[in-house]
Amino acid sequence: MMALLTIVRKLLGETRGSLLISTLGFFGLALLWNWGMSEFQFPTDTDEPAASVSADSEGAETDEPRRERRRGRAGPQIYVFFGVPAEQMLGIPPSETPTLAMQAAIANHPLVFLALLGWGISRASAAVAGEVERGTLDLTLSRPIRRSTFLAAQILATLIVFALLGLAITAGHLASTRLIYRLNGTPPPIDYLPMIGSLIALGMAVFGYTLPISSGSLSRARAGIIGLAITLTGIAGIIFARQYEEYDWVANLSVFQFYAPVANTLSPTQEQWTDLGILVGVFAVGSIISFVIFLRRDLPSNSG
Incomplete structure (x- = not known):
């Protein structure tokens, strides 16, 4: 157990810079997202009252379009696009729209x-192939550390990374709901768990x-390119399936077909x-x- 935790701490330490930037970025994106929600749910009109706008020969705009533009206010369609059910956004007064669903929609950003x-x-790609390429795997396994422990540490470290990213958004x-912006409702922290779980599940699936591939x-x-190719193929499969109804089954071959953070947050069904x-x-x-491949493969030098 100590060896496992030591490797995990080492792995997280090696990526602490990137991880810090990512978590701060996710936190900041959530703040910006909630600012947009606040402006949508409770718009503030900062325009000077204009008694009238005279029309010129080509036809001038009315006050309302200019006011809407200056607010930069997003319409309900943007939230529908990011996964909020249309019946909960369209035709509903902005101040009554579902805050939790709109916040969970950031997971589709x-x-x-x-x-x-x-x-x-x-x-x-860095878990095994990267360690082999750098020559650090030989040094690590020259100590009393099993291959299974090493790979388990890689998995645990990655799980912690995705958990931190999900917690940063939450x-x-x-912070936005309770301290900064005016929003319709204040969901309790536990209500964000399905969104965090969806983020972690997708990241760990990829x-x-x-x-x-990396294990062998x-x-x-090479491992990264193959992983990227599989990912792009999955995205292309989703796009293709949505264009041609007779090929709906193609979407089921992609992990992205099963990523639904908003639906999981609202009222998860058996499906x-x-x-x-x-x-x-x-x-x-x-x-x-990966365990089967890594435990059986030949490693360079005296890697174990």
Whole structure:
């Protein structure tokens, strides 16, 4: 156990700079997201009252479009686009829209999504192939440390990374809701657990299908490129399936089909729990395959 925790501490220490930047970035993004929500739910009109706007020969704009532009206020469609059910956004007074669902929708933001993919692929490609390439695996396994302990430490360290990223977003939501912005409702911290679980599950699923490649490779770049290719293929499969209804089954071949943070946060059904279980299953199967490959492969020099 001590060896496991020592390796985990070493791995987190090596990535502390990137991890700090990522967590602060997620926290800041959550603050910005909640500012937009506050402006949507309780808009503040800072325009000077204009009695009238005279129309010129080409037809001038009315006050309202200019006022809306200056507010920079997002419409309800943007939240529907990020996964909030349309019936909870469209035709509803902004001050009555669901705060928790809108906050959970940040998990579908491209910056969050890409960060999860980046961390999953980079951590997996560095787990074994990166250590072999740098020559540090030989040094680590020359000590009384089992290969299984080493790989388990890599998995645990990655799990901690994704948990910290999810907690950073949650901290931003909590700070915004209670201390900074006026929002419709103050969800308790426990209500954010499904969103955190979805973030962790997706990140670990990407890590899970990239790790077996790293476990049998000598090159971190090769493992990363293959992991990236699988990821891009999965994204392309989702896009293709949504364009052609007869190929809906293609979407089920991608882990991204089973990522639904908003639905899991609102009222998870049996189907949504199944989807979350599939993401966890991809990680579990990938980890088992990785252990089999890593424990049986030949390593350079005296790596164990």
